[in-house]
Amino acid sequence: MRGVLLAGIALMYSTGISLAQSAAPQTAAIPLDNLSSFQNPGKSWQVAGDVTARLDKDNVLNVEEGTGILVNAPSKKKKGIDLITNFEHGDIDLELYYMMAKGSNSGIYLQGRYEIQLEDSWGVKKPTSANNGAVYERWDESRPNGQKGYQGYAPRQNVSRAPGLWQHLKISFQAPRFDASGKKIENAKILRAELNGVTIHENVELFGPTRGAMGSNEVAAGPLRLQGDHGAVAFRDIKITNYGKPRPELVNLKYQVYKGKFEAEPQYDNIPPEAEGTSVALTSDISPLRNDFLVRYTGTLRVKEPGEYTFNLNASGGNGLMRINNKVVVPIEGRDRKGTVNLPAGDMPFELVYSKIVEWGRPAIGIAVVGPGIREYLIGDPASGGNNDSQGPILVDAPVNTILRSFMDLPFPNKDGKRNTRVVHAVNVGSPEQVHYTYDMDNGNMVQVWRGGFLDATPMWYSRGDGSSRPVGAVQHLGQPAFTLAKLASPQAAWVADTAGTGFRPVGYDLDKADQPTFSYRVYGSTVQDAIRVADEGKGIRRELTVQNPGDNLYARLAEGKSIEAVSKDMYVVDGKSYYIRLDDAGGQKPVVRDSNGQKELIVPMRGKLSYSIIF
Incomplete structure (x- = not known):
């Protein structure tokens, strides 16, 4: 080997150091105006302008005309085949959004040989190498039954979203290395994979092609391959960053x-x-x-x-x-x-x-x-993360219904517009279904829900601490902290921004026999009971609001976001298909989707009792 090679190779995100973007390799998007970026696309593949899924119907994606979204919708008439890019890649970062139909299955094959599984794994508690985000297993027919599949890697936790919601996947892939004679000298690796903002793989070595690979051999460069013969799936914003130039x-x-x-x-x-x-x-x-x-x-x-x-x-x-x-x-x-x-x-x-x-x-x-x-x-030397000895993470699991009070920081500017918003009276409620939420006692409202692990309490408990904890799983924020209930002069009036004139006063919460809380507060002279429960099979959060003697012009705000679209009777998809709101019982009142400060809001008149679900 000529000279001394640079040592201590590690990804920057594992060192905690941020680099200037001007020197970063260029990222290119795969054009989705048509299918010209792919080899011989089959009839099941098309380009669309929008796509939706049904929560009650297997393997169905509904498409609208347009461009920008790649859709595979196999059927008896349109047999699905895999889609293969015209380009080949070695070391890459791959970033994309994808949507699964209910009960659907697909995959992404790096270099056409190493599959990252895509599947409707909504609600799965203990993911395997066959579930969403997994590195699919290798296969050897000569092995005994029950052992034919091997060297698959389950994701660290299941952070999959519901069918019809966009999921965000990022993969850093290192291709196998070969010497001058073509002999493999280093295995391929998944350096890091992140699903919906959560790391699910890190430094995973790939000893050979996974099951269903386009070849049993390994190569320095191969095409990106999208599985098309299993089920309905959609992709958008597919971005590739190529590496492979020689290091100094x-x-x-x-x-x-x-x-x-x-x-x-x-x-x-x-x-x-x-x-x-x-x-x-x-x-x-x-x-x-x-x-x-x-x-x-x-x-x-x-x-x-x-x-x-x-x-x-x-x-x-x-x-x-x-x-x-x-x-x-x-x-x-x-x-x-x-x-x-x-x-x-x-x-x-x-x-x-x-x-x-x-x-x-x-x-x-x-x-x-x-x-x-x-x-x-x-x-x-790797970065130490500071001059003090580090400790952590200090993780809090929720094997049973669990409550932990803390500060909670949200990624929204506070009133001075300079820092994140801190919820100082946050009640974090965890469940064994791996569906959790944070309740803001100062506003009588949920501020976030998440799926996966419960809490990282390291910043709260290590050393002097700052009193805050952080969700471990994939978080869905529900907007800037605000009241659930407000009196409005009209359905177009601005939502209440502070407690002035509301008489808001938190009362606390009571636990049922399963240690699930029902929150109470007073507002506008009425007492409110706010019962929040995990939905069956962990499919979301169900909320029931009960107001004693509600006054006139009282409204509940159920969601805000850049977009709110009705997808069926009493069902809405929010913020670019990030989560659903389902009205379970509106007490006969009609919901309203309205514009407010450049956002959309879903509000409904409050007449004593209201129940709805957040599905994510």
């Missing part, structure tokens, strides 16, 4: 260690080193000293692919400086240890200086790098 190499690496607490770079000729030698990697462990030392690395950076590179220096426990081609790329002063530079192909001088000056800090030297066609990776 660090060769002829030498080091010198100097004793002392150096706030600035010293004159090296005036001080003798405590230690010196050659090294195969950047690391703070090279120093024989624990504190108050400086390490200076020098060598040659060999660049094969010219272009713009961004270097993000991790210098935990101290300061750092980096020079390339005798020019400072990352200065020692300031907190932003990031630099972007255009580099030609060829060899150029490299220098990195690390000064350990924080007595209690954990030393670390590392450089996160991204360049043209080069996946983000790390040279040297």
Whole structure:
């Protein structure tokens, strides 16, 4: 092997370092104006402008004319076949949205050989390698019955959405590696897969093609393949980021260690080193000293692919400086240890200086790098995430109905528009069905629901803590915190923004025999009972509001979002097909979908009792 290869490869999102986007590889979308991006598409595939599914009918997608959505709707007349791209890929990041029909099954084959399973797995408690988001198993007919399938990987948790809702999938894939003779020297890997905002796979090694692959051989490049012979499925916003350009190499690496607490770079000729030698990697462990030392690395950076590179220096426990081609790329002063530079192909001088000056800090030297066609990776020590020893995660499960009160941060600007909104009287309610919600006691309303794991209480309980917890599963936010009930002069009047004139006062909550809460509060002189329960089979959340002696012009707001569309009688899909609202009993009142501040709202007059479900 020529020279010394850069070591300590890791994805940037596992180091916690954020890079400038200007150096990032280019991402391209697959055009979905027609089917010209694919080889010999079968009759079951079409391009559509919109698509919907039925919760009560298997394997059906209804389509509307237009472009932008890729739909597979196999039938007896239109036999489904797999759809294969015209292009081939090696290392890629793949990002897309997909929608499953009820009871449907499909898959995405990376390089045509490694399947990520797509399935209607709504409500599954213990996912397997056959469920949504799984790496499908390999298959060997020569093995005994019950053992023919092997090396499949279930997702870490089931965060699947209901049929007819868009699901968001992101995959970082590393292709297998081959030597000059064509012999495989490294297996393919799923570096990371994220479904609906939740990591479901990380550093999964693929030892060979999965069942149903287009070939038993493995290749450096192959097409993307969408399974089309199983069931109805739709895709949109398919984006590909290609990698595969050669990484820079660090060769002829030498080091010198100097004793002392150096706030600035010293004159090296005036001080003798405590230690010196050659090294195969950047690391703070090279120093024989624990504190108050400086390490200076020098060598040659060999660049094969010219272009713009961004270097993000991790210098935990101290300061750092980096020079390339005798020019400072990352200065020692300031907190932003990031630099972007255009580099030609060829060899150029490299220098990195690390000064350990924080007595209690954990030393670390590392450089996160991204360049043209080069996946983000790390040279040297991994980022420590700060100078303090880390702890966690501290996870709270919900094997039974569980309540934990905490602060809860939501991704909406607060009144000053600068930070996330913090719910300071949040009641987090977890269930063994793996369907959970957060109730805002200050507004008498749910602010979010989620599916999967319950809570990460690390920020609440570790060290001094900040009192907040975080959902572990796939979260559906229900909008900016606001009252459920309000008096409106007319159905077009703006929703109430604060407690003025409402007489709002939370009373607390009572638990039933199964430890499920019913919340109580007073508003407009009436007492409200708010009973929230997990729906059968974990298919959503059912809510029943009861108001004693409701006054005139009282309304309940059930949803807000960029869009609210009626999909059937008493059923609405909200915010670009993110979740459903089903009116179970409106007390004979007619719901209204209205415009408000650039959003849509679903409101209904309140006449004593109202029940509805959130299906997600």
